[in-house]
Amino acid sequence: MKLRKNDIYLIIVVVILGIAAGLYIYLNKKPGGKAVLKYGNNQSMDIDLSKDNKINLESNGIEIHLDIKDGAIAFIHSECPDHICERFGYIKNVGESAICLPAQASVTIISE
Known part of the structure; x- marks a missing residue:
């Protein structure tokens, strides 16, 4: 041809x-300066990404651990069976999300 x-x-x-x-x-x-964590029965938490921190909480009977470092956030450990949420890695740009379906938890980066 x-x-x-x-x-x-x-x-x-x-x-x-x-x-x-x-x-x-x-x-x-x-890069966003803030993240919104939604978990459990319609619970929500605003997270400031400018301060390094660790968040441990229970959602839907599953314990999840989040790490905030260098303006980014990640699921670092979850007791869910598949651990897919841990593979998202650190997210920091506006609009990015990480989700743990068994725990019914999600993190979304928003602008300040």
């Missing part, structure tokens, strides 16, 4: 748009 001139132009435009979109997303990531 032979590429025509217009096909090459279309490929170049699509590649340029993809690079531009990727750069836009990458450059507009904003």
Whole structure:
């Protein structure tokens, strides 16, 4: 199959748009200064990410441990069976979330 001139132009435009979109997303990531932890029966907690801290609590009968360090937060240990929440790692950009489904707990980064 032979590429025509217009096909090459279309490929170049699509590649340029993809690079531009990727750069836009990458450059507009904003670190948040605050996180919202929702857990248990509609309980909620605002967390200041500027201070290093550890949070230990029980949600839905499961003990969870969160670590706040360098403006980021992470589930560092959970007694749930799958430990998927621990694999999210540290999150710090506005809009990022980490969730522990068995414990019914979620952390979302918001702007201040």
